[in-house]
Amino acid sequence: MVTRLRTVRLVLWDIDGTLVDSGGVAPDAFPLAFERTVGRPAAELAAMSGRTDQAIGLEILERNGFEEPERLWPDFARALAEALAELEPAMRERGRALPGAREAIAALAAADGVVQSLLTGNLKPNAAVKLGAFGLLVPELDFEIGAYGSDDRDRDALVSIARERATARHGQAPEQTVLIGDTPLDVAAGQAGGARVVGVATGLYDVAALAEAGADALLEDLLDTEAVMVAVLASAEEAAPA
Template sequence: MTSVSGAIGPRTSLTVDESGPHNRVLVLWDIDHTLVNSGGVSRDAYAAAFRAVAGRPLRRLADMTGRTDLHIARETFRIHGVEPTPEQTDALLARLVSELNDRVELMAERGAALPGAGEAIKALSQRSSVVQSVLTGNVKANALLKLETFGLSTECLALDVGAYGDDHWDRRALVSVARERARAVYGDGFSGRRTVLIGDTVVDVEAALENGASIVAVATGGTTSKELAGAGAHVVVRDLRDVAALEANVEDLSRS
């Protein structure tokens, strides 16, 4: 059953058994519209990258909602009548990294970390049972750039065990990628609901459910609380401001 913001209240203490690797919890954060708003600069970077690689203006960008950069790049070529080769896709993603770097000051001016994002990451980092990383559609270089640009606590995130938009085109497959990387570093564990995704789209919900993971859906993007709940999210919150409630949600979901 889905709980909507407030259904699981804040607690004053957390009591997770931290005695071994099987009790660890892997928390995987989405980035865009969950932790940050990049002010539309990613779309500008895609347009410039496509023009440089394809030699023509971008008419239309593929749907970005919850999609990986690898998926977006391939579908954007197809929209323009091109069946992309791996080399073309790699070239577009490499140029995307360059174009976003060129716009980092504009991104910092237009965008922002979303309310509560930094506080939530820091709060969860105080729990030795929790390993935090990201599961994002961004290629890794752009994911790191966005986190750093908006002052989020990258030292609290085990970024080498995350999963990124250049690891696989299908976001659902990224859950297994992140779990395997986490197990290689921290030992066995993170099975089932002890992996908790936090994201803002129906695709985030689907990725969690198809892998038996937990999902806290955040209605800070273009998807409503009702839509997220209807997709089967275990918990839906309006935003990340209530850090204590988020901690309680992570604990309760990982015990399910």
């Protein structure tokens, strides 16, 4: 269904470290998924920060001796979604929505011509679990036009996917795409997709690291809603794709 709106900016939020802190629970889903998929514990895991669930899962399978991990990926993905859903109560107990996240989403929703969604390495069902656990699965975020780790293992491909979905839904291409994230890999994904990037130092990386990665605007956190609005709604021309 095409819903025609004046879409000037498509704002894409990262989830982990930007909107929510899962309290260290979410990574536990990967060894659970591995064991349920292949019937034995994983001897090795993989780096996770800023990567897609698909890239992480495939690397774990490969590190544990599976030469064609893509063949096992559909089963692994199902097991990963089931495992995270089971861990949701612990995540809700130990994690939190990051301060200012709700207010920033609400303020941007009130701005003329802004459509908000998600760009995350999470599988789509896992994105819903994480947002739902902390009260952020809200109508202001158009969940259906987002781009997820289910869509591509390469995070750099996701901005284009989200933009295409937004265009199909609203009948016009956004004039500017803005990605808000907390890691250098978020910055790289935004640059690869031609998005303006707002780096938020609410995760593992400080402002200096995000600046070095090439973020177009920088925030220490989301607490100052006015500062978030200024950073996101800056009128700079959209960067050309890398």
